[in-house]
Amino acid sequence: MPWLDWLSLFVRWFHVIAGVAWIGASFYFIWLDNSLETPPDWKKQKGIKGDLWAVHGGGFYEVGKYAYGPESMPENLHWFKWEAYSTWLSGFALLVIVYYFAAAAYLIDPSVMAMSETEAIIRGLSLLAGGVLVYELACRSPLANYPKVFALALTALLVVASYLATQWFSGRGAYIHVGALIGSIMVANVLLNIMPAQRKMVAAVAAKQPVDPAWGAGAKLRSVHNNYLTLPILFIMISNHYPMTYQHPQNWLVLVAIMALSAWIRHFFNLRHLGRSSPGVLISGALGLLLVALWVSWPQVQPAAQPTISAENTGNTATASHPEPAMTALDKQVYALITRHCQGCHAANPTDEIFKVAPLGVKFDSWEQITRQAPQLVHRTTVTRDMPFLNKTNMTDAERDIIAKWGQQQ
Numbered sequence: 001m002p003w004l005d006w007l008s009l010f011v012r013w014f015h016v017i018a019g020v021a022w023i024g025a026s027f028y029f030i031w032l033d034n035s036l037e038t039p040p041d042w043k044k045q046k047g048i049k050g051d052l053w054a055v056h057g058g059g060f061y062e063v064g065k066y067a068y069g070p071e072s073m074p075e076n077l078h079w080f081k082w083e084a085y086s087t088w089l090s091g092f093a094l095l096v097i098v099y100y101f102a103a104a105a106y107l108i109d110p111s112v113m114a115m116s117e118t119e120a121i122i123r124g125l126s127l128l129a130g131g132v133l134v135y136e137l138a139c140r141s142p143l144a145n146y147p148k149v150f151a152l153a154l155t156a157l158l159v160v161a162s163y164l165a166t167q168w169f170s171g172r173g174a175y176i177h178v179g180a181l182i183g184s185i186m187v188a189n190v191l192l193n194i195m196p197a198q199r200k201m202v203a204a205v206a207a208k209q210p211v212d213p214a215w216g217a218g219a220k221l222r223s224v225h226n227n228y229l230t231l232p233i234l235f236i237m238i239s240n241h242y243p244m245t246y247q248h249p250q251n252w253l254v255l256v257a258i259m260a261l262s263a264w265i266r267h268f269f270n271l272r273h274l275g276r277s278s279p280g281v282l283i284s285g286a287l288g289l290l291l292v293a294l295w296v297s298w299p300q301v302q303p304a305a306q307p308t309i310s311a312e313n314t315g316n317t318a319t320a321s322h323p324e325p326a327m328t329a330l331d332k333q334v335y336a337l338i339t340r341h342c343q344g345c346h347a348a349n350p351t352d353e354i355f356k357v358a359p360l361g362v363k364f365d366s367w368e369q370i371t372r373q374a375p376q377l378v379h380r381t382t383v384t385r386d387m388p389f390l391n392k393t394n395m396t397d398a399e400r401d402i403i404a405k406w407g408q409q410q
Helices: 003-034 082-100 103-107 117-139 147-168 173-208 215-241 251-273 279-295 327-340 369-372 374-383 396-408
Strands: 048-056 057-067
Touching: 003 082, 003 215, 003 251, 048 147, 057 147, 057 173, 103 173, 117 147, 117 173, 147 173, 147 251, 173 215, 173 251, 215 251, 215 369, 251 279, 327 369, 327 396, 369 374, 374 396
Parallel strands: none
Antiparallel strands: 048 057
């Protein structure tokens, strides 16, 4: 499926570009708002309540924030919304391409919960929609008037979502769905609150009507929520490269801990923008991440390996608790090749000297796991030919042809 790889590449590339623009704008405006200083009297008389001087790119910049608005609406007023919308749209497209088109390989893990691809997709979409709905209802409730209590409620929502996702999906699929939920909450803040509030404010200023302070307060609250969610979502975006996190037995707790510590570290920078230096926040956050790393990497007692079939299996042998399907002669050849070239890395207990955890959570300990991953396995060994990794096991062209022939029969 070369076309799907190219589609995934371009959508992922665009998603990263859009995400950089959105998160960069979020970081900048939070910094800008927190860094504004009391202006001189002549600026106050013009309605400016805060100003800022900066130097960048060989020039000086003077920025002012009005208490109400300018005397006349400028012809060109810059809005910031498409960064958020394009990030979410490309992210959702990537979710569909990678995790829904290949749900059997990347989203479903029978050892976690056996389900059909349709059921997995419905559960994933329900998690996103349900999480956004609960968050939005909470924001519109009296709970929003108590920021610290609301922060605890939002944390509880993400804890529940993380736990449910890891009980339904593969570790990698679970993490990405929590990330998709956070991203959906963030873009919903822009779509449902920040932009409507700004439109009301602009219309009121243009018509010389009073501005309801609740508009700006509500929009700023949502912007602050988005600001604290940026580092957690950035971690999730790169987490699929680090299976030691999402394959941990308590992977939901690992995710919750890293998200909480990421938000705490973001708090340090927000305080700095306000002119308050709190190195204890940064140090405690770094120590927390170190403790998580030690916990995750601490040697664990490995469970006994499940019985698997051998290359010489006749196809009719089975254990009492793990019956194996009948295998053709070609199946046995492929199984022998996977055992020789792939299981060193892709196993519950890898024997490779570098990969101590199965890359991307993909395991080939049983024939069922191999057949479930068949499209990706065939593609990576016979089309892109990037597996085995650096061809360190010296898979030959003839062996790749055998796998390609087997793939045509799947």
